[in-house]
Amino acid sequence: MGARTAFLAIAGVLTIGWSISVVRAQDKTVWDGVYTEAQATRGEALWGDTCAKCHGADLTGGDAPGLIGSEFGGNWDDLTLGDLADRVRISMPQDNPQSLTREQVADLLALILRRNRLPAGATDLPSQAEALRTIKYKANKPS
Numbered sequence: 001m002g003a004r005t006a007f008l009a010i011a012g013v014l015t016i017g018w019s020i021s022v023v024r025a026q027d028k029t030v031w032d033g034v035y036t037e038a039q040a041t042r043g044e045a046l047w048g049d050t051c052a053k054c055h056g057a058d059l060t061g062g063d064a065p066g067l068i069g070s071e072f073g074g075n076w077d078d079l080t081l082g083d084l085a086d087r088v089r090i091s092m093p094q095d096n097p098q099s100l101t102r103e104q105v106a107d108l109l110a111l112i113l114r115r116n117r118l119p120a121g122a123t124d125l126p127s128q129a130e131a132l133r134t135i136k137y138k139a140n141k142p143s
């Protein structure tokens, strides 16, 4: 095969590989087991100390809105976990904002996912913003 054919073949393979990874990145949702039970349990301990007084021990709300159920789902549907992490990292806890590490925010997101009855998986939710931006919040299970 000539150099030009070889080049086209390689370019073709690269293009296909790239498309598959882009589709996968877009397709990943909170229904794909994106956190672990252990991580959600870490988040739960932190929740009791830093979030429960306003959002309620069971996340159903109090002085602040609840973080479970259809209203929360409606607010975040189609946004990414990167958006949700930014929201928490920048403005929460409201009485002491920007006091949490990225790992702590990821643990809290894991708890929020668990309480919204989303399935756990084998890998912790990442703490890096770029990785969280590839996971979409979907209030309803995609068919």
Ligand code: HEC
Pocket (backbone or CB within 6 Å): 047, 050, 051, 052, 053, 054, 055, 063, 064, 065, 066, 067, 071, 072, 075, 087, 088, 091, 092, 093, 094, 095, 100, 108
């Ligand atoms: C001092 C009270 C207070 C504390 C503590 C607090 N929050 Fe909030 N939070 C609020 C209020 C009030 C709102 C709604 C108004 C606003 O957006 O600022 C809110 C909004 C939110 C939202 C957006 C809800 C939505 O439906 O879009 C999230 C997510 C959130 N808080 C997470 C947390 C987490 C996680 C913690 C613990 C680290 C925390 N909050 C601690 C008062 C608090």
